[in-house]
Amino acid sequence: MTRTVRDVMTTRVVSVHKDAPFKAMADMLASRRVSAFPVLDGDGRVIGVVSEADLLVKIAVQAEGTSVIAALRHVREDEKARGITAGELMSSPAITIGPDATIEAAARVMYDRRIKRLPVVTTAGRLMGIISRVDLLSVYSRPDSEIRDEILHQVLPDTMLALPRDLDVAVSDGIVTLSGGPISEHTSRAVMEAARHVQGVVAVRDRFSQ
Numbered sequence: 001m002t003r004t005v006r007d008v009m010t011t012r013v014v015s016v017h018k019d020a021p022f023k024a025m026a027d028m029l030a031s032r033r034v035s036a037f038p039v040l041d042g043d044g045r046v047i048g049v050v051s052e053a054d055l056l057v058k059i060a061v062q063a064e065g066t067s068v069i070a071a072l073r074h075v076r077e078d079e080k081a082r083g084i085t086a087g088e089l090m091s092s093p094a095i096t097i098g099p100d101a102t103i104e105a106a107a108r109v110m111y112d113r114r115i116k117r118l119p120v121v122t123t124a125g126r127l128m129g130i131i132s133r134v135d136l137l138s139v140y141s142r143p144d145s146e147i148r149d150e151i152l153h154q155v156l157p158d159t160m161l162a163l164p165r166d167l168d169v170a171v172s173d174g175i176v177t178l179s180g181g182p183i184s185e186h187t188s189r190a191v192m193e194a195a196r197h198v199q200g201v202v203a204v205r206d207r208f209s210q
Contacts, residue, residue, distance in 0.1 A: 003199055005106050006099035008138055009120045009129035015040050018047060018087035025086060026055055038119040038127055039090045045125040048090030049117075055089060057081050096121045099128055103199060107136050142200030144171040151176065155194045160187060174202035181209035 015038045016025060029035070029052060036051035061081035083089040097106050097118045106118060110133060120129040148171040156163060160183070167180035176195050183191075188208045195204045 003103055003139060004099065005097055005101045005103065005118075005120055005131055006129075008103065008135040009099065009131045010135065011129040013038065013119075013127060013130045015127060016050065016086045017042075018085065018090075020086040022055065022058070022084045022089070025050060025089075029055070036117060038094065038130065039086045039092075040127060044127060046094045046096055046119045046121050046127050048087070048092030048094050049119065050086050050090045054080065054091060057089075058083075094119060096125070097131070098123070103136055103139050104197075106131055110136070139199050140174055140202065142174075144174065147171050147174065147176065147198055147200050150198055151178075151195055155198060156191065159190045159194050174200055175205065176201055176203070177205040177207055179207035179209075183208050 014028065014032045014034050016028070018039050018041055020039075025037075028037070036049055038046045039048040039050055041047050057080045080089055095109065095113055095115060095118060097109060097120055099120050099122075109118060110116070117130055117132045119127055120131055122128055148169050151169050151171075156167070156169075164180040164183060168178070170177040170179075176198075178191060178195065188206060191208075192204050192206055195201060
């Protein structure tokens with residue numbers, strides 16, 4: 001069964017209201033041992049994310065003083081350095097994802113946007129949970145036997161009209177080795193591609209005979 005964001009997200013999320021003060025957020029980052037939290041409006045909708053980096057701007061800018069580097073700094077950093085509430089410091093608009101999105105879709109968003117976490121929201125934008133890179137990587141803890149069963153009973157029947165008698169599927173540490181045949185090159189490519197998309201698969205090795 002394909003796992004979704006709902007299956008791996010954390011539901012106990014540390015969040016703040018847009019009016020949360022700077023010092024309270026700095027204390028929360030330390031006491032709750034998180035590196036960022038979603039920012040909510042009065043209706044519980046996610047409107048941004050405040051991270052350690054957002055708060056660190058204040059220290060960095062103050063340290064630069066009136067140097068040439070400080071004068072060339074982007075205006076947005078100056079504005080953020082003067083911020084005292086979550087609404088003023090947050091990165092927005094928030095990049096979010098729905099609970100029914102696939103693990104692969106969430107990974108693509110994180111990779112493309114270079115972010116470490118995604119708030120999970122309802123269709124109305126209200127916070128449901130949060131998903132991190134570590135949560136996504138948990139898909140690779142899937143047992144080899146479970147991966148093998150999915151390939152044998154779902155992938156192969158869906159991609160091959162007839163299964164070779166000597167067909168063999170071996171899975172070790174997430175690495176799938178497919179052997180048997182003979183099968184056509186076209187069928188071999190189709191099977192390999194389908195197997196690569198099975199969750200938890202690290203790599204696929206083609207040992208089919210042509």
